[in-house]
Amino acid sequence: MEGSPSCKDQTGRRHEAAGVVAFVKDYMGFLLPADLNLLWTIGAMLVAVLGLMLLSGLTLALSYTPDASLAFGSVEALERRMPSGWLLRSLHMTGASFFMAALYLHVFRGLYYGSYRAPRRGLWLIGSALLVMVMVTAFAGYVLPWGQMSYWGADVAGKAVGAVPVIGSLLERVFLGGDAPGTPTLHRMFVLHFTLAFSIVGAVVLHVAVLHARGSSSPSGPQGETPARMLPFYPYFTIKDTLGVVVMALLFTMVMCFWPGLITEPANYRPANPLHTPADIEPEWYFLPFYGMLQAVPSKFGGLLVSAGAVVVLFCVPWLDRGPGWTGPKSGMRWLAWLAMSVLVASFVLAGLAGSHHVQGVWLLVGRLATVGYYAYFLGFLPFYAKLANWGERA
Amino acid sequence: MTGTQVLSSSIAQARKWGGVALLLGVGLGHGPAGWAQSLAPAQAPVQNWSFKGPLGHFDLAAVQRGYAVFAGVCASCHGLTQVHFSDLAGMGLTSEQIAALAEAWQVPDGLDAEGRLKHRKAQPDDALPEPYPNAQAARAANRGAVPPDLSRITQVYPGGPDRVFALLTGYGAPPSHQSGTGSAAGGGLVGGAHPAAVAGGEGGFANPYAIGHRTAMPPPLRDGAVVFTDGTQATAEQEARDVTTFLAWVSNPHADSKRRLGVGVALYLCFLATLLVILKRRIWSHVRK
Ligand code: HEM
Numbered sequence: 001m002e003g004s005p006s007c008k009d010q011t012g013r014r015h016e017a018a019g020v021v022a023f024v025k026d027y028m029g030f031l032l033p034a035d036l037n038l039l040w041t042i043g044a045m046l047v048a049v050l051g052l053m054l055l056s057g058l059t060l061a062l063s064y065t066p067d068a069s070l071a072f073g074s075v076e077a078l079e080r081r082m083p084s085g086w087l088l089r090s091l092h093m094t095g096a097s098f099f100m101a102a103l104y105l106h107v108f109r110g111l112y113y114g115s116y117r118a119p120r121r122g123l124w125l126i127g128s129a130l131l132v133m134v135m136v137t138a139f140a141g142y143v144l145p146w147g148q149m150s151y152w153g154a155d156v157a158g159k160a161v162g163a164v165p166v167i168g169s170l171l172e173r174v175f176l177g178g179d180a181p182g183t184p185t186l187h188r189m190f191v192l193h194f195t196l197a198f199s200i201v202g203a204v205v206l207h208v209a210v211l212h213a214r215g216s217s218s219p220s221g222p223q224g225e226t227p228a229r230m231l232p233f234y235p236y237f238t239i240k241d242t243l244g245v246v247v248m249a250l251l252f253t254m255v256m257c258f259w260p261g262l263i264t265e266p267a268n269y270r271p272a273n274p275l276h277t278p279a280d281i282e283p284e285w286y287f288l289p290f291y292g293m294l295q296a297v298p299s300k301f302g303g304l305l306v307s308a309g310a311v312v313v314l315f316c317v318p319w320l321d322r323g324p325g326w327t328g329p330k331s332g333m334r335w336l337a338w339l340a341m342s343v344l345v346a347s348f349v350l351a352g353l354a355g356s357h358h359v360q361g362v363w364l365l366v367g368r369l370a371t372v373g374y375y376a377y378f379l380g381f382l383p384f385y386a387k388l389a390n391w392g393e394r395a
Numbered sequence: 396m397t398g399t400q401v402l403s404s405s406i407a408q409a410r411k412w413g414g415v416a417l418l419l420g421v422g423l424g425h426g427p428a429g430w431a432q433s434l435a436p437a438q439a440p441v442q443n444w445s446f447k448g449p450l451g452h453f454d455l456a457a458v459q460r461g462y463a464v465f466a467g468v469c470a471s472c473h474g475l476t477q478v479h480f481s482d483l484a485g486m487g488l489t490s491e492q493i494a495a496l497a498e499a500w501q502v503p504d505g506l507d508a509e510g511r512l513k514h515r516k517a518q519p520d521d522a523l524p525e526p527y528p529n530a531q532a533a534r535a536a537n538r539g540a541v542p543p544d545l546s547r548i549t550q551v552y553p554g555g556p557d558r559v560f561a562l563l564t565g566y567g568a569p570p571s572h573q574s575g576t577g578s579a580a581g582g583g584l585v586g587g588a589h590p591a592a593v594a595g596g597e598g599g600f601a602n603p604y605a606i607g608h609r610t611a612m613p614p615p616l617r618d619g620a621v622v623f624t625d626g627t628q629a630t631a632e633q634e635a636r637d638v639t640t641f642l643a644w645v646s647n648p649h650a651d652s653k654r655r656l657g658v659g660v661a662l663y664l665c666f667l668a669t670l671l672v673i674l675k676r677r678i679w680s681h682v683r684k
Contacts, residue, residue, distance in 0.1 A: 034682060073477065076477040077477075079649075080477060080478070080479075080482050081479065081482055087649075087656070090653065231682065235678050236678060236679065236682070239671065239674055239675045239678050239679075243668065243671040246664055246667055246668045246671055247668060249664055250661060250664040250665065250668060253657055253660045253661050253664060254661060256653075256657070257449075257653050257654055257656060257658075257660070257661075258449030258450075258654065258657055259449060260653075266550050266553075267551065269547040269550045269551050
């Protein structure tokens with residue numbers, strides 16, 4: 001590895017003439033820790049899916065009509081008789097699920113390896129903002145086809161917003177554009193959906209720019225980030241990322257073409273019917289953990305706080321984690337991080353399972369335990385594990 | 396409950412029926428209206444559809460026969476509002492065949508000078524006409540129930556094509572394999588005690604695959620209800636099988652193209668991934684661990 005061409009002085013090159021060629025050269029020579037594992041290719045997958053979502057979304061928007069009486073029919077017409085309309089729509093629907101799945105993996109990677117530590121705190125904040133933006137975009141997009149779940153999903157979200165004290169009912173009216181979901185809601189969601197989509201592109205550019213200024217972290221900690229243990233982006237990581245994207249594309253194709261039932265909700269192929277509330281109103285799978293937490297709390301507003309807090313708490317992670325991480329002298333204690341992370345992931349999954357059932361009886365208990373488990377990681381473990389680890393060493 | 400209501404609530408409740416059946420099953424089997432009260436629709440027997448599974452594909456001859464059943468029988472009460480005649484080209488018909496097929500239908504064509512509704516022959520660009528001008532008319536003609544639109548029926552109906560087929564062929568019969576209980580009591584009732592219920596009185600027609608084991612739809616199929624041009628014997632069961640295949644196709648007309656595309660793309664990506672793995676190993680072979 002010594003003598004690889006990239007180990008030249010990076011800063012020197014910054015002063016060379018600017019321009020596309022220089023930019024690409026600079027980008028390709030960017031040094032990354034040699035020991036990055038497969039989880040570090042998920043960022044590239046996210047960029048690829050984002051590109052796919054923009055392209056398919058723009059073409060879908062050409063034939064979509066945001067009107068309560070026309071939306072469902074316009075989507076049906078698109079799927080049934082626009083050239084390749086069915087393909088565009090399946091790409092976009094499958095893409096939404098893959099985007100969220102990849103995003104969750106990306107976030108858990110960051111949490112597990114402490115990618116949020118200085119000097120990458122800003123990067124983490126931009127990432128958390130991206131998570132919120134993507135979730136809002138996905139929600140707005142799901143309302144657009146105006147099926148039963150679109151309608152009742154918007155209704156539930158409106159009521160959740162309405163539970164905010166004092167300004168709740170105002171917020172609900174602003175969100176829905178009336179007393180109940182309807183054409184004004186569709187206009188709002190349509191505009192929100194694609195303005196946010198382009199804002200996401202901007203935020204991703206920022207995300208990657210900050211990453212380039214601060215450098216990637218190494219799974220083995222700071223000592224993995226020394227120049228001697230780094231390799232240039234091209235060709236070492238371009239090939240790795242390309243391979244990651246191709247493997248994801250393979251999974252994507254299988255789900256989209258052979259097992260579409262995994263990511264579609266049959267009830268949404270029924271046109272919205274304001275007079276008929278479905279017995280089970282259930283969001284897309286990627287919102288289920290938050291939906292489970294929403295229902296685990298007896299008060300409406302409390303539920304809203306707890307489930308929104310589950311995302312907000314991510315913004316605080318760089319400051320909640322008071323410890324030095326698990327590398328260096330503490331690497332022997334890594335099992336503790338592993339255990340805590342397992343509890344966090346299990347809680348997230350269980351909250352999702354609770355969200356997919358009527359949250360009563362056993363599921364209410366599961367939902368509550370999962371909520372506690374989720375928060376325990378951020379508020380109980382991160383701030384205090386350093387002391388715990390010291391204690392472990394002394395014992 | 397109206398037909399639409401029955402259907403909409405059924406999707407959502409499908410998951411819970413198992414539990415409901417267990418709760419209601421045994422105890423209620425003895426009442427006078429025994430099996431009607433065990434609300435859970437029976438588990439439909441699994442059928443071997445041509446289009447089943449990730450690599451299935453539609454038997455287009457069956458889809459075309461199924462269209463004949465739909466047009467000849469179902470269309471008098473059910474719509475396929477999202478479908479245009481030209482979409483039916485996907486069943487394997489030429490544009491001349493589509494034009495001829497459309498001509499057999501009448502579609503509304505505005506009002507005449509006296510304000511009466513005019514009709515004309517349908518053209519390929521028209522949507523299939525709805526059987527009733529509005530929900531009230533549908534309800535009036537069907538003792539209070541609105542026959543649901545069938546554009547996506549096998550997708551939205553819990554139990555899918557298996558249950559559509561079971562419903563069409565299951566009138567009056569005790570279910571052939573039950574999930575809950577109550578079939579014993581039901582068998583007895585159908586045998587003689589309540590012929591009126593089977594024939595359809597206030598509560599509709601006995602059918603173990605309907606919610607509450609009652610449906611407002613009279614048994615639609617009988618032997619020879621349509622004539623198949625390809626010479627297939629039009630038994631009631633054959634008609635049910637073919638119309639279910641047709642409805643599954645209408646619910647998901649591009650499923651075959653999608654699966655075909657999937658096979659090609661997946662093979663290509665496997666090949667590409669193999670090449671990339673080799674390339675990656677070569678590139679990384681210079682790196683000392
Ligand atoms: C639209 C969504 C996103 C895109 C397209 C995206 C893209 C990327 C890319 C390309 C990388 C570099 C490759 C890698 O490390 O995987 C990266 C790194 C990173 N991302 Fe994201 N990201 C997104 C969302 C997020 C979110 C939601 C978070 C956290 C809340 C986040 C936090 C990070 C961090 C901390 C790194 C640096 C990782 C390290 O080097 O240790 N990102 N992202």
